[in-house]
Amino acid sequence: MRRHLAWRLALIAPTALAASIVVFFALRVLPGDIVRVIIGDVPVSPEVQEALREELGLNDALPIQYGRWLWSMVNGEFGGRSLENGEPIRSIISRHLPVTVLLAGYTVLLSIFVSVPLGVLAAVAGNRWPDYLIRVATLGGLALPNLWVALLVLLGLLLFFRWSPPIIYTAPTADPWNHMQMMVWPTLILAWEYSSHLVRVTRSTMLEGLSQAYITTARSKGLSERDVVLRHALRNALIPAVTMLGLQSGTLLSGALILETIFGLPGIGRGLVQAALARDYPVIQSLASLLVVLSLVVNLGVDIIYTLVDPRFSRAT
Amino acid sequence: MKHHHDRGPRFRASFPRPLAKALSGTWVFARTKALIAVPMAVLVLLATVALFADVVATHDPLAQNVEQRLRPPGPGHYFGTDGFGRDIFSRVVHGARVSLFVGFLAVSMAAVSGTGIGMFSAYWGGKLDLLVQRVVDVLLGFPFLVLALMMVVALGPSSTSVAIGIALGLTPQVARLSRASALSIKEEEYVKAAMVIGASSYRIIWRHLLPNSGPPILAQVTGYFGTAVVAETTLSFLGLGVPPPFPSWGRMLQEGVRQYFEAAPWATVFPGLALSVSVLACALLGDAVRDLLDPRRVQTAQPRGQQGVRAGHRQAEL
Numbered sequence: 001m002r003r004h005l006a007w008r009l010a011l012i013a014p015t016a017l018a019a020s021i022v023v024f025f026a027l028r029v030l031p032g033d034i035v036r037v038i039i040g041d042v043p044v045s046p047e048v049q050e051a052l053r054e055e056l057g058l059n060d061a062l063p064i065q066y067g068r069w070l071w072s073m074v075n076g077e078f079g080g081r082s083l084e085n086g087e088p089i090r091s092i093i094s095r096h097l098p099v100t101v102l103l104a105g106y107t108v109l110l111s112i113f114v115s116v117p118l119g120v121l122a123a124v125a126g127n128r129w130p131d132y133l134i135r136v137a138t139l140g141g142l143a144l145p146n147l148w149v150a151l152l153v154l155l156g157l158l159l160f161f162r163w164s165p166p167i168i169y170t171a172p173t174a175d176p177w178n179h180m181q182m183m184v185w186p187t188l189i190l191a192w193e194y195s196s197h198l199v200r201v202t203r204s205t206m207l208e209g210l211s212q213a214y215i216t217t218a219r220s221k222g223l224s225e226r227d228v229v230l231r232h233a234l235r236n237a238l239i240p241a242v243t244m245l246g247l248q249s250g251t252l253l254s255g256a257l258i259l260e261t262i263f264g265l266p267g268i269g270r271g272l273v274q275a276a277l278a279r280d281y282p283v284i285q286s287l288a289s290l291l292v293v294l295s296l297v298v299n300l301g302v303d304i305i306y307t308l309v310d311p312r313f314s315r316a317t
Numbered sequence: 318m319k320h321h322h323d324r325g326p327r328f329r330a331s332f333p334r335p336l337a338k339a340l341s342g343t344w345v346f347a348r349t350k351a352l353i354a355v356p357m358a359v360l361v362l363l364a365t366v367a368l369f370a371d372v373v374a375t376h377d378p379l380a381q382n383v384e385q386r387l388r389p390p391g392p393g394h395y396f397g398t399d400g401f402g403r404d405i406f407s408r409v410v411h412g413a414r415v416s417l418f419v420g421f422l423a424v425s426m427a428a429v430s431g432t433g434i435g436m437f438s439a440y441w442g443g444k445l446d447l448l449v450q451r452v453v454d455v456l457l458g459f460p461f462l463v464l465a466l467m468m469v470v471a472l473g474p475s476s477t478s479v480a481i482g483i484a485l486g487l488t489p490q491v492a493r494l495s496r497a498s499a500l501s502i503k504e505e506e507y508v509k510a511a512m513v514i515g516a517s518s519y520r521i522i523w524r525h526l527l528p529n530s531g532p533p534i535l536a537q538v539t540g541y542f543g544t545a546v547v548a549e550t551t552l553s554f555l556g557l558g559v560p561p562p563f564p565s566w567g568r569m570l571q572e573g574v575r576q577y578f579e580a581a582p583w584a585t586v587f588p589g590l591a592l593s594v595s596v597l598a599c600a601l602l603g604d605a606v607r608d609l610l611d612p613r614r615v616q617t618a619q620p621r622g623q624q625g626v627r628a629g630h631r632q633a634e635l
């Protein structure tokens with residue numbers, strides 16, 4: 001088990017490296033002069049353009065530029081400074097990262113605690129109303145764009161309760177009440193989507209599991225239905241559910257990007273959107289890479305849960 | 318009706334049949350396969366509306382009318398008007414054109430490139446396959462929107478670059494599935510037989526691998542159409558989508574929120590509703606097609622167990 005985890009941890013580095021190559025070259029190699037894109041339609045003298053090019057190091061060969069950027073990502077500068085206001089990207093990240101990590105963390109925890117019981121309930125209820133209700137709810141979670149759901153929630157809170165979430169984000173330690181008010185809706189909306197995947201997988205694997213021979217055996221040896229469902233069927237249903245948890249980590253972070261923007265949470269996703277709107281290349285590069293690394297870390301976390309759930313791993317230590 | 322007699326009895330008897338058959342066939346299809354027929358009908362309707370936007374729209378989507386601003390939905394303006402007095406119904410209808418077109422373009426590109434990559438990777442195998450799969454792995458590690466967003470920044474705002482961005486986000490997922498399905502088909506007897514009798518690589522891929530892995534890919538791609546439309550709307554909402562003046566659902570949402578959120582909730586509700594209906598239809602259709610194709614999910618006649626749980630077994634997952 002430990003070897004497996006170490007191997008997974010070691011694999012993160014090359015994947016992240018490859019991702020950084022994608023991020024860097026996607027923004028450089030594509031047609032169009034970065035300087036022109038940054039300047040936009042404003043007429044600027046050639047000297048100023050040249051100075052900007054020099055400042056960004058665009059006159060060097062691409063591999064050198066890439067190496068320099070990569071080194072600055074590793075040595076803690078995270079890609080230099082923002083073009084827009086000169087803020088070091090390190091401080092941008094230290095401001096934005098906790099928000100996204102907290103949002104994603106709340107969502108994952110909530111989803112796990114809600115969706116496993118719901119999936120089991122839906123499977124055991126088998127085609128009676130709790131099952132239908134849960135299936136419709138998960139369908140909504142999967143198909144309704146969280147962009148629109150978020151806007152409807154804000155609209156409904158405003159029109160019916162004359163309430164809107166606070167505007168200024170605070171850390172949970174500074175002002176827990178304000179933090180909760182700000183985080184609760186994005187977490188709920190994101191968890192609705194994320195847990196819908198989990199509920200559906202749990203339900204269908206539970207159904208499959210409950211028709212297996214070992215369940216019949218368990219029943220016929222006189223185990224209570226509760227023990228049959230929870231101790232025999234659920235253990236096996238958890239494994240695909242955990243897989244789904246990792247597979248959907250991209251969905252989770254994409255959703256976080258949208259919800260952070262709508263609810264004004266200063267997270268990585270919102271930072272990326274703002275940087276994209278301002279054509280702030282260094283910030284886009286760093287934040288996009290960071291999101292990929294986050295997604296890899298979520299997957300690593302899922303792997304750790306895997307080893308706890310799947311007896312084939314824990315026995316093989 | 319006299320001249321009908323001249324055409325002979327055979328023709329007369331068969332003339333109304335194809336139509337009647339088609340109608341009753343459609344009716345049977347709609348009743349027995351409602352899970353496919355209903356979302357399909359919704360999508361066809363949406364596509365028709367988008368194609369004939371000029372006919373369906375009641376107003377010019379760009380025409381401003383200050384006297385008519387912020388009108389609630391009513392007879393004159395079905396979906397109300399926005400802060401410039403523009404008719405929201407007409408804007409939603411024209412927005413369908415932009416959103417569905419970009420979504421369709423993106424999904425087509427992703428389907429073609431993803432299937433191509435998956436097929437070739439599976440067919441040739443070896444080091445090429447390994448390399449391609451590592452690249453696909455890395456791209457799958459990207460949150461979908463991040464990849465699309467970066468492409469839009471790099472290529473500049475236009476409907477093509479939005480479509481390319483979204484397509485790039487979807488391609489690795491299509492490639493993964495088409496590779497898996499091509500790999501399993503490659504092991505079938507008839508493909509091995511074709512190889513033995515010396516069929517060309519081109520023929521094996523084109524005549525055996527592609528047609529046989531087509532259906533599952535199609536099911537997946539149907540679902541991704543919805544994803545692509547949402548992505549287009551999201552990018553436009555964030556201000557990174559198709560540039561003005563074309564009305565797109567995303568930008569209508571953005572304007573609705575920024576400018577007259579409370580004053581005109583209908584400006585936020587209706588574009589989002591149109592988006593949700595299209596996505597829901599795609600998701601349902603994709604699921605229904607997948608269930609139809611998956612032999613494991615076929616409803617088999619089997620005795621129901623004493624426990625209620627068995628009744629739901631092998632039921633199509635809603």
